[in-house]
Amino acid sequence: MEHLDFIKVDIVEEGIAVVTLNRPPVNAFNLQMYRELHKAFQFTDDPANNVRCVVVCAEGKMFSPGNDVNDFADDSTYQVANYSDVVAEGLDSVMLSKVPVVVAVNGACAGAGFCIPAVADVVVATEKAKFGITELNVGIIGGAAEASYCLPPKVVSYMSLTGRMMSARDMEKYSFVHKIVPEEQLMDEAMDIARAIAAHPPIGLRYSKEVLLKIFEPDVLAEKVEFAAEKNRAHKKTADFKEAVSAFLEKRKPRFQGK
DSSP, X not given: OOOOSSEEXXXXXXXXXXXXXXXTTTTOBOHHHHHHHHHHHHHHHOGGGOOOEEEEEESSSOSBOSXXXXXXXXXXXXXXXXXXXXXXXXXXXXXXXXXXXXXXEOSEEEHHHHHHHHTSSEEEEOTTOEEEOOGGGGTOOXXXXXXXXXXXXXXXXXXXXXXXXXXXXXXXXXXXXXXXXXXXXXXXXXXXXXXXXXXXXXXXXHHHHHHHHHHHOHHHHHHHHHHHHHHHHHHTTSHHHHHHHHHHHHTSXXXXXXX
C-alpha cells in the first residue's frame, strides 16, 4: 500500500483492515483526503490483499465534520470542474466496497463524514458520538441522499433542513447505530464484529456484499447524489452561498438576501 497523508490503512489481523481518518485537527475532508479514501478502498477491494472486512475509525476526538469549509472559500479549490466527482468517488468507494464495512464513531460525525457510516454495513458508536446532515449551515446541499439509504424519511428531512446534530441514542432508536459502548471499548466492539464477519469464507462474503448492494440499489442512490450535486453546483454561484461560508468562518450570524 502506498503512503497516504491523511488516511492510514493497516492489516491488523488476518482478513481485517483498519482504515483510519487522520487529518488533524478534526479530520475535515479536502480533495486529497477524498482521493486517499478511494485509494484505501481500492486496496481493500483487491482480492490479492485478502481483506474480508474493513473497520473505519478516526484519530482524535472527532470522527469528521465533513468537508473542510476553508475549501468552500477558495474558488480555485471548490469550483474546480470535477470537485463533485472526486467527492462522489471517495464516498462511493465505501458504499460499493466489495467486502463488509464496520464504522466506529466517536465525537462529531457530520456532513460528508456522516455519509461514511450512512452507507456502511454496521455502525458502532460511543455516547459522545453525534450525527448530522449539517451542510446547509454553510450553504451546501448535503447528505440527505445518503441518509435516505438507512433512515426514515421524516428523520432525513429533519436532519437535512435543520442542520441539527442527533445523539448516538437517537440514532440507535432508528437502527442507524447497532450498538453504543464506552469510549474505551469502541474499537474492541468494532473488532469483535469484524472478526465475526471475517470468520466466513472470503468468496462467500464478497457474494453476500453483492446481494446486499442489489437489495439497497446503489445505482438509485447514485442518481440521488448526482441530483444533489447539480443543486450544489447551482447554489455555489449565489451570493447567499458565499455569505454562508463567510459567516461560518467569521463565526457570525449570516445575512441572507435570497440572491
